[in-house]
Amino acid sequence: MFQVRIHGRGGQGVVTAAELLSMTAFTEGLHAQAFPSFGSERMGAPVAAFCRISNTPIRTREPIADPDGVIVQDPTLIHLFDLFGGLSKEGFVLVNSSRTPESLGLSAILEKLPTGHVRTIPATEIAREKIGRPIPNIAMLGGFAAMTGIITLKALAWAIHTKFPKALAEKNIEAAQAAFAAVQHAIAGEPIAARGEELMV
Amino acid sequence: MKTPIQLTPPKGPVELTLPKARQIEGSRAIAEAVGLCRPQVICAYPITPQTHIVEELSAMVKTGELMDCEFINVESEFAALSVAIGASAAGARAYTATSSQGLLYMAEAVYNASGMQLPIVMTLGNRAIGAPINIWNDHSDAMALRDAGWVLLFAETNQEAIDLHLQAFRLAEELSTPVMVCVDGFILTHAYEEVELPTPEAVDRWLPKFQPRQVLDPAEPITMGALVGPESFSEVRYLAHRKQLRALERIPELSAEFNATFGRNSGGILRTYKTEGAETIVLAMGSINGTIEDAIDELRRNGHAIGAVILTTFRPFPYASVAAALKNASQAIVVEKSLTAGMGGPLAADVTLALANTSTPVYSVIAGLGGRPIPQASLESIFERARDRELPETTFLDLHWDAVNQAITKELSWTPHT
Numbered sequence: 001m002f003q004v005r006i007h008g009r010g011g012q013g014v015v016t017a018a019e020l021l022s023m024t025a026f027t028e029g030l031h032a033q034a035f036p037s038f039g040s041e042r043m044g045a046p047v048a049a050f051c052r053i054s055n056t057p058i059r060t061r062e063p064i065a066d067p068d069g070v071i072v073q074d075p076t077l078i079h080l081f082d083l084f085g086g087l088s089k090e091g092f093v094l095v096n097s098s099r100t101p102e103s104l105g106l107s108a109i110l111e112k113l114p115t116g117h118v119r120t121i122p123a124t125e126i127a128r129e130k131i132g133r134p135i136p137n138i139a140m141l142g143g144f145a146a147m148t149g150i151i152t153l154k155a156l157a158w159a160i161h162t163k164f165p166k167a168l169a170e171k172n173i174e175a176a177q178a179a180f181a182a183v184q185h186a187i188a189g190e191p192i193a194a195r196g197e198e199l200m201v
Numbered sequence: 202m203k204t205p206i207q208l209t210p211p212k213g214p215v216e217l218t219l220p221k222a223r224q225i226e227g228s229r230a231i232a233e234a235v236g237l238c239r240p241q242v243i244c245a246y247p248i249t250p251q252t253h254i255v256e257e258l259s260a261m262v263k264t265g266e267l268m269d270c271e272f273i274n275v276e277s278e279f280a281a282l283s284v285a286i287g288a289s290a291a292g293a294r295a296y297t298a299t300s301s302q303g304l305l306y307m308a309e310a311v312y313n314a315s316g317m318q319l320p321i322v323m324t325l326g327n328r329a330i331g332a333p334i335n336i337w338n339d340h341s342d343a344m345a346l347r348d349a350g351w352v353l354l355f356a357e358t359n360q361e362a363i364d365l366h367l368q369a370f371r372l373a374e375e376l377s378t379p380v381m382v383c384v385d386g387f388i389l390t391h392a393y394e395e396v397e398l399p400t401p402e403a404v405d406r407w408l409p410k411f412q413p414r415q416v417l418d419p420a421e422p423i424t425m426g427a428l429v430g431p432e433s434f435s436e437v438r439y440l441a442h443r444k445q446l447r448a449l450e451r452i453p454e455l456s457a458e459f460n461a462t463f464g465r466n467s468g469g470i471l472r473t474y475k476t477e478g479a480e481t482i483v484l485a486m487g488s489i490n491g492t493i494e495d496a497i498d499e500l501r502r503n504g505h506a507i508g509a510v511i512l513t514t515f516r517p518f519p520y521a522s523v524a525a526a527l528k529n530a531s532q533a534i535v536v537e538k539s540l541t542a543g544m545g546g547p548l549a550a551d552v553t554l555a556l557a558n559t560s561t562p563v564y565s566v567i568a569g570l571g572g573r574p575i576p577q578a579s580l581e582s583i584f585e586r587a588r589d590r591e592l593p594e595t596t597f598l599d600l601h602w603d604a605v606n607q608a609i610t611k612e613l614s615w616t617p618h619t
Contacts, residue, residue, distance in 0.1 A: 033392060033394045034393040057395075058394070065576065
């Protein structure tokens with residue numbers, strides 16, 4: 001079981017990101033379950049959504065308290081909530097920011113996790129460029145795919161095509177590809193151990 | 202209990218065509234299942250967490266995906282079910298959906314639908330009832346109208362929610378009685394998970410064209426729901442009771458036929474999970490059973506003889522089936538998302554009555570009220586206490602006692618103004 005918690009604010013497509021992640025994993029032949037944090041969501045309010053991915057059917061209905069991956073779509077949430085609570089020792093953190101994890105005050109979580117498991121990508125800027133709107137969710141999934149190897153870009157593209165009309169889907173796929181490439185580029189500059197390849201074989 | 206990451210990549214190339222199963226939202230799945238049953242009139246008023254279901258259906262009617270169906274926007278839930286009653290009386294297959302306060306607002310019509318024996322199917326996206334206002338999931342709404350003469354079925358998963366709707370229309374129309382399909386709000390309605398929808402042709406074979414018992418027809422006028430005096434009212438009520446008992450026989454038959462047709466074991470009165478040799482048996486309704494099954498697997502690994510009963514049919518209440526499913530257990534634990542203030546758990550009360558002629562004690566666990574998460578660890582700790590014979594008669598799962606005690610202290614310190 002691989003569990004992902006996505007944090008962001010209403011309007012950033014947090015719930016859609018969890019849905020797409022589940023659809024992507026499903027396309028890969030895995031079992032998946034996605035659900036929102038069941039709040040009365042509104043624009044700008046903190047929102048969380050969850051996604052479980054597994055080789056076997058998923059029965060549990062409890063919220064994810066011990067994630068293997070945390071995606072933070074809005075860095076202003078970092079010091080407001082315990083976003084990394086329960087994160088596994090081998091877990092992954094991806095934050096939407098053009099700054100480095102250190103400069104965002106993420107040193108504590110950087111120390112806890114293996115090298116390369118905490119990253120930032122400028123997902124809002126990527127989305128602005130590729131989609132024309134500052135919705136970072138899909139770029140974040142592209143980056144998360146590159147970082148964890150838990151889903152492939154090809155399957156993510158299929159899920160995006162299923163979810164959105166063609167023109168919008170194509171722009172979103174470009175955003176996912178750009179983010180994927182950005183993370184791959186960052187990984188390439190680092191030792192092999194940081195690639196998270198244990199998940200891909 | 203943390204499981205290590207052990208995902209394997211898919212075997213062979215990723216299949217990028219539409220597979221038989223789909224990863225979709227529960228509400229969408231329910232809407233499509235209802236659409237496959239070809240309702241002729243859908244009337245609804247939106248309320249969280251039911252909204253997505255009726256939004257999807259209205260879109261399906263508008264785009265023509267659902268043909269020969271009228272979607273009627275109404276001004277309230279009272280109107281929604283009243284329109285369904287009118288449509289059903291005029292011979293149309295009628296459907297509506299609601300949640301929480303919405304069900305209460307249509308309460309009078311709920312009794313009218315069953316009193317008039319109209320085969321309406323309604324989805325209830327289970328949600329708590331205020332005050333205090335709360336939009337999250339529990340079973341208070343279903344419990345409030347559990348004795349209104351409808352068949353009440355509870356879904357464990359979104360796949361079962363689909364299957365129960367297909368069975369509900371069959372049952373409703375065969376017996377001419379309304380059926381409510383209860384689906385946990387948010388937990389199921391808003392969850393994306395794998396489901397398989399049957400083909401329209403298969404559903405058409407499963408569910409024949411609606412043939413109403415009685416039809417309002419200007420050419421041959423009749424009165425439905427007329428005044429019935431003391432000379433006949435008892436007989437009308439007795440016949441309604443008898444029909445519900447008949448439903449108890451028909452529900453397992455339909456479930457078996459469904460399994461033979463669609464290859465899935467869905468619906469029925471109840472299912473058992475690892476009850477063979479179980480000293481403790483946990484009984485619950487709805488989506489919490491998934492977490493309970495995981496907890497049971499974990500405890501079984503540690504040698505704890507525990508199993509579960511997943512109760513699907515809540516009304517009519519299957520006393521004999523519940524007694525039979527629990528007969529070899531030395532204790533029963535009822536986990537339920539409802540509380541009758543001053544009485545306790547209503548489901549636990551029914552199970553206690555089912556076991557009245559046995560010495561098996563029934564322990565009541567009230568959990569998940571107003572959307573409080575029910576963690577597997579909390580359930581395991583309750584079940585372990587039961588094994589050690591330390592469970593009190595009633596447990597309020599994960600209750601914040603400090604907050605409760607603070608409120609009690611405050612109330613006790615109140616004095617009237619002089």
